[in-house]
Amino acid sequence: MAARDNRGRLLISCPDRLGIVAAIGQFLSAHGANIAESAQYSTEPQGGDFFMRIEFELDDLAQKENTLCEDFGQLAKEYGMRWRYAPARAKKRMAIFVSRELHCLQELLWDWQDGLLDADVKMVVSNHPDARPLVESLGIPFHHVPVTADTKAQAEQRQLELLAEGIDVIVLARYMQILSPSFLERFPQRIINIHHSFLPAFIGRNPYQRAYDRGVKLIGATAHYVTEELDEGPIIEQDVTRVDHRFDASDLRIAGRQVERAVLSRAVKWHLEDKVIVHGNKTIVFA
Amino acid sequence: MAARDNRGRLLISCPDRLGIVAAIGQFLSAHGANIAESAQYSTEPQGGDFFMRIEFELDDLAQKENTLCEDFGQLAKEYGMRWRYAPARAKKRMAIFVSRELHCLQELLWDWQDGLLDADVKMVVSNHPDARPLVESLGIPFHHVPVTADTKAQAEQRQLELLAEGIDVIVLARYMQILSPSFLERFPQRIINIHHSFLPAFIGRNPYQRAYDRGVKLIGATAHYVTEELDEGPIIEQDVTRVDHRFDASDLRIAGRQVERAVLSRAVKWHLEDKVIVHGNKTIVFA
Amino acid sequence: MAARDNRGRLLISCPDRLGIVAAIGQFLSAHGANIAESAQYSTEPQGGDFFMRIEFELDDLAQKENTLCEDFGQLAKEYGMRWRYAPARAKKRMAIFVSRELHCLQELLWDWQDGLLDADVKMVVSNHPDARPLVESLGIPFHHVPVTADTKAQAEQRQLELLAEGIDVIVLARYMQILSPSFLERFPQRIINIHHSFLPAFIGRNPYQRAYDRGVKLIGATAHYVTEELDEGPIIEQDVTRVDHRFDASDLRIAGRQVERAVLSRAVKWHLEDKVIVHGNKTIVFA
Amino acid sequence: MAARDNRGRLLISCPDRLGIVAAIGQFLSAHGANIAESAQYSTEPQGGDFFMRIEFELDDLAQKENTLCEDFGQLAKEYGMRWRYAPARAKKRMAIFVSRELHCLQELLWDWQDGLLDADVKMVVSNHPDARPLVESLGIPFHHVPVTADTKAQAEQRQLELLAEGIDVIVLARYMQILSPSFLERFPQRIINIHHSFLPAFIGRNPYQRAYDRGVKLIGATAHYVTEELDEGPIIEQDVTRVDHRFDASDLRIAGRQVERAVLSRAVKWHLEDKVIVHGNKTIVFA
Incomplete structure (x- = not known):
């Protein structure tokens, strides 16, 4: 380039x-x-x-x-x-939220290092400490903000303070907490989530277990903008990978990780390159 | 071979x-x-x-x-x-049911001519006359059995008479009538249907319209054995194809046809070659 | 539409x-x-x-x-x-050349009937009589123009007479004769060929046998504009399908057919919709 | 598991x-x-x-x-x-050779951490120092063994000494030096290389530049066992990804990296799980 x-x-x-x-x-x-x-x-x-x-x-x-x-x-x-x-010279200021599964975070950081993702990664925020070593080894600030049912409001308050330095896009890289409507409305069409199924199949919890129970032959992932309706926001990108009868729910989870990280990385890339326009509950992607 | x-x-x-x-x-x-x-x-x-x-x-x-x-x-x-x-020398005796959309029927007949599907195609049964010329041009008996809400029972009776000559497998190649439980129980694990979505997404009617409304980026199809639970039988094969914002519901339908015919053809091929074992509501496919 | x-x-x-x-x-x-x-x-x-x-x-x-x-x-x-x-209302006048393998011809005619290919199919020309029944059953003129080493020049002369009624695009749907430079120069960037390999792998004859000998794990096909340099013209579209050690050369050939027909159909569709611009020995495809 | x-x-x-x-x-x-x-x-x-x-x-x-x-x-x-x-309990002792492009190494180490690759990573050997921080941060021994035209024999001698502790499999994760026949014969069918093209297309040097020059629509990668014949060893796995006219040679290289790392990781995984049998110059993969 x-x-x-x-x-x-x-x-x-x-x-x-x-x-x-x-x-x-x-x-x-x-x-x-x-x-x-x-x-x-x-x-x-x-x-x-x-x-x-x-x-x-x-x-x-x-x-x-x-x-x-x-x-x-x-x-x-x-x-x-x-x-x-x-x-194009102004890299978007990006925050990544993550919980305990780090594969999507890792892919993003890696693709970022590789020059594939044209962002300024300002921070990683997590409700668990697991990602700290990885994140700090790259010189990126890491913020551990625990969340419990009781402290959720304060936690979001803390997150908003951290984000107050000016963040253009938030990526939920397997962040397993639901953000409140008041949080979401501060970042309209600027929060990207990865859902671990081919939406709208297996909307909601435990998609891999349910995929296993249903005996599907493909496993998918969906990157979408986050809206108040859980798993219902505008879809940016989806993909699938082939599985078979030998995969148990845990194997599906592992196979799914490869799709999740690829799908999220592509969606974030397109967002960073201003290739996505939201139109109602859909996206126009000039990929 | x-x-x-x-x-x-x-x-x-x-x-x-x-x-x-x-x-x-x-x-x-x-x-x-x-x-x-x-x-x-x-x-x-x-x-x-x-x-x-x-x-x-x-x-x-x-x-x-x-x-x-x-x-x-x-x-x-x-x-x-x-x-x-x-x-292996005993080709399975196959009946194909179809309504007005002929692309899956056409693929099956073509792959059969091509030597890909190792079956003895005994008849095509349809609730519409549209497929007659195609079917008879290949020397295959065609039976037009109209179905209305009132005549459904008689129609199934007629179908069963036709099938009485000894049929090993029935393929529903976009047959848009629901078969009764008493019909189904005569052909356990021997009726294969093609559903025009990546099940369990868009289970039920009008999957392409609903896929359009949801703004998905992939369109799929699912071949499964038919059971009493509509669209819930054991999945044999699934696949998807990429679409984008320029596709309206009708474009999705056209794109979907290519996946439907490929998925159904593979599922039928595996069934004919005795590569599928049903296990509960899943399949073991030794493909 | x-x-x-x-x-x-x-x-x-x-x-x-x-x-x-x-x-x-x-x-x-x-x-x-x-x-x-x-x-x-x-x-x-x-x-x-x-x-x-x-x-x-x-x-x-x-x-x-x-x-x-x-x-x-x-x-x-x-x-x-x-x-x-x-x-857009002026369908391109298309001639299809074919030899004895009919799968690509069949796909084109089928997709054409299906409304996928927006062409006016004026004729099918073949050096063998095999395709006649299929072609004439659709009301399309079929011309059998045998070609031998000795009669090649006359055969091309005869072909040119047939095409003289005004043909916009010629599709070589597994036509196994090499066209002369003087023939080609009459239809610059208007002759589309399907090559049965992922070019430039297995350029030339017997790609499936050579793919078998090499032990590849994917089989491909390439649609390209025909130029004087055999198999070297601008590539329009390519795709592959997965194979494994159980496939012999003949199985590869059968598997390859599915890719060939899909790849050729897409390339022809894009050409008919004026989505392809040739630039040197490459194509810009605004798909 | x-x-x-x-x-x-x-x-x-x-x-x-x-x-x-x-x-x-x-x-x-x-x-x-x-x-x-x-x-x-x-x-x-x-x-x-x-x-x-x-x-x-x-x-x-x-x-x-x-x-x-x-x-x-x-x-x-x-x-x-x-x-x-x-x-199954005896993890294979693996050495990874790498030069300056680290994406394949990174994928292997990551998949290994993730539990996907069931190996005991004993060392990483490189003719450049670039990979040292990454490798040592994971507690894996890193050996920098520079190679020049003049010192090649000594370098291989040094490598063999390092490997003498007992290595079951060597993965060339974008190692850009050619190993000598005498080196190779010590590890028959136990050295896996990733080649950055869909072999046999673009055999040899600079495959991405040549793919760019040819105007291909797919970019591929090939994992194979290394034999004396460069790029001619038994193929274990191949895959491709779609590109278009907007990709220059450098974009192809970046797109290709995703395929390279995925293909190499799958090939190594199958080797580690004893799923590959070499048969002449081909592989039987019981994947």
């Missing part, structure tokens, strides 16, 4: 109408920005919803982006756009 | 105990049969259930198999075996 | 420069065309090659498209574009 | 003949061993090669296995068997 200091991204959604692509294209070329990659999709031939993702190059982007955004705000108003600008 | 006139298959399940493999092996070699391929699996190291599938070669099998089976019955009694003998 | 009488497609490639997307967008909106779906890709942030595919809706497209194309020709000249306009 | 102190494994290959399964079964039951899982395969119905893998349970296995093996040696002689006995 080339240096990306001058690379900007625009994510746009609005009611479809004639001339949107032209208007955006004109806007960008008038500002001297060259479109490097773009993808666009409308739900209907006419009168539907319009979604677009653009990557552009603009010399001295850092100096120009304030003006660019102000100006784009005008255009956006005209077309009724919801939009988001993200410079 | 070589000529298989002398190839026999044994499928065996029984409580596990010491010496079963030896006893079976001895039995076969004492009868002059050479084991060409075998697979065996026990649910527990000790005291579980034992499952075995054997393919053997025996000269002049046709003349010897009656004796062989009688003798094996003795052994089976001793070990409390449920077992099944099937000579 | 909605009716697509007013749906047009543009495929564009040119040297990248500022303002191309704007210019195209402006052009289309000035002509009243609404962009329904678009994808764009540049090889380099700046100074590379620019590729774009657009689907647009325009009322009364049929009456307006001549003017539209003339006008677009002006724009194209300005930007040095190679471009192609294709109205 | 249950405790496996009493679990033994037998891998057997010999010329096929009547009664082998019976003889082995009898032998085991006579010794009180219960067969928990077995798989068997013959290359031909008669007169071919016979391969079998058995897992059995035997109380007090550790005390009995010497006698068991002695006795089995008698049987083996009678039938001309090549065979191997491995108690």
Whole structure:
């Protein structure tokens, strides 16, 4: 990948109408920005919803982006756009929540080290101390915030204080506590969870045991944005792996880990690269 | 594949105990049969259930198999075996039930022509006339048995008469009528259905519409033996295919067809080759 | 899929420069065309090659498209574009060449009947008579043009006469004759072949036997545009399927058929929907 | 997985003949061993090669296995068997060789920590110092053995000294030096390499660059036993992942890493669980 200091991204959604692509294209070329990659999709031939993702190059982007955004705000108003600008050079500030199963955390940290995940990992938060050595060995702050039924509210308070330094995205990498609605509403479409089944199959607890009981031939995992409805948020990515009659529930769990970590890593990657637009309870993924 | 006139298959399940493999092996070699391929699996190291599938070669099998089976019955009694003998040369007599969507029927007939499915296709039965030209062009008898809410009992009666010529396996290749318990109990573990979702997700009606509404990223299909509990029978095979936000419910349906036909064809193939043992509500597949 | 009488497609490639997307967008909106779906890709942030595919809706497209194309020709000249306009309503006129293995032909015809392949199948040409019944049963003209070492030139002459009625795309669905350079140059980037291996593995003859000899664990197939260099043309699509030690060369061949037909069908579908742009010896596929 | 102190494994290959399964079964039951899982395969119905893998349970296995093996040696002689006995409790002593790319090493160590790889990791050997922190943080001895064109012989000498403590299997986890024939012959069928292409495609150097140049749509990896013929040894496992026109050679390399690590991990797992039998230049994998 080339240096990306001058690379900007625009994510746009609005009611479809004639001339949107032209208007955006004109806007960008008038500002001297060259479109490097773009993808666009409308739900209907006419009168539907319009979604677009653009990557552009603009010399001295850092100096120009304030003006660019102000100006784009005008255009956006005209077309009724919801939009988001993200410079590629600004890594998203990421917090990872984890409980005792560390495979998803490990994959994220590893892919991050490997350059696959373009984030600034600010902290790992856990209700157990298990992940501390791994996390601190990489120079990442680790916060142990125990949670019990009684202390849940205080624990969330503590978590919010930690996150107050400015966090763009929270990844629940097998974090086994349910976050309260008031917590969630502070991070709309910015909390990604990995569920250890091919949703909506085996929604809820113990999916592997239930998969075992049902005798399925594939095991899956689902990465989704977290909403108040447990396991019902917009799906970002899913995948499966083949199993057979020799797998007991524990073997399914082990096989499932490989899918969980791959699926979560892909979903986080796409989120970090601003490739996901939430539309109602679904996602548009310009992968 | 070589000529298989002398190839026999044994499928065996029984409580596990010491010496079963030896006893079976001895039995076969004492009868002059050479084991060409075998697979065996026990649910527990000790005291579980034992499952075995054997393919053997025996000269002049046709003349010897009656004796062989009688003798094996003795052994089976001793070990409390449920077992099944099937000579590879004896193609299973198959009936296919279909409604108006013909893609699964077409795949089965095609794979059958292609030599992939080792069956004797005796008839196709449908509650609609649509499949007639296709079926009769291949020289296979086609029976149109309309079904309405009022005539369901008579229709099943008619179907049973047709099947009375001796049918080993019924494949529901997108047959959209629910068969009655009394019908089902005549063909235990011998009716294979294709369900157009990755069960247990989207159990019941309209899985593609519901998959669309949920915004899933994979579409699946499930082949299973039919039991009285709708969509709950033992799963033989499942698979999925990738979809994205651009697919509407109708696109999902089209994409799903490719998975349905592949999954059903594999499940039927394994059944025809005696590779499936039902164990409770699951299957052991020695694929 | 909605009716697509007013749906047009543009495929564009040119040297990248500022303002191309704007210019195209402006052009289309000035002509009243609404962009329904678009994808764009540049090889380099700046100074590379620019590729774009657009689907647009325009009322009364049929009456307006001549003017539209003339006008677009002006724009194209300005930007040095190679471009192609294709109205979605105009099915491509397709000829299929086949020899004795019919599985790929069958898949194409079937997917075509199923509405998956949006083509006008004008004829099937074969050097063997085997496919005649299948082809004619669907009301498609079948031409038997035998080919021997001695008669190859005349055979190609005969084929060209048949194709002279106006053919947009030729699909070699397991056609086992090598076409001459002079034949090929009449259909640049319009002849699609299926090769029965994961190219560049097992380039040339007898890939399944050689795959067997090498003991591979996956079998593949490759769909590519045909060029003078045998098996070296731009790859459109590839896929694989898992095999194991129990497969002999003939089993590999059978397993491979499933991949061949799926891969060829996808490649043809993308070509028919104008989703493929050839760039040197590679393809850009806006799938 | 249950405790496996009493679990033994037998891998057997010999010329096929009547009664082998019976003889082995009898032998085991006579010794009180219960067969928990077995798989068997013959290359031909008669007169071919016979391969079998058995897992059995035997109380007090550790005390009995010497006698068991002695006795089995008698049987083996009678039938001309090549065979191997491995108690499941005896983890194989593994050495990992690596150069500068650490992703395969990391996956192996991680899967090992995770309980997926049932080995005793004795050491990591590298011609570069990069892996030292990772390896030593896990308490595994790390040996830096630099290799240059001039010092190659001494380097191998040093490696052999290190390995002299008794190593059962060597994994080349992206070790970029070619081992000499005299080194290789000390570890026949016990050195596993990961090659970063879908062999035999892109045999040799720089497979990703060449895959990029060819414009392939899938990237693969191959795990194989190392023989004197570079990249020509018996293949244990292969897999692929999908790529598209947007991937440059460096993106292919990154995408390929995910396949490399998964393929190598599976191959090593199967080797450790005695699921692989080498037969000529191929493998029988009883996965």
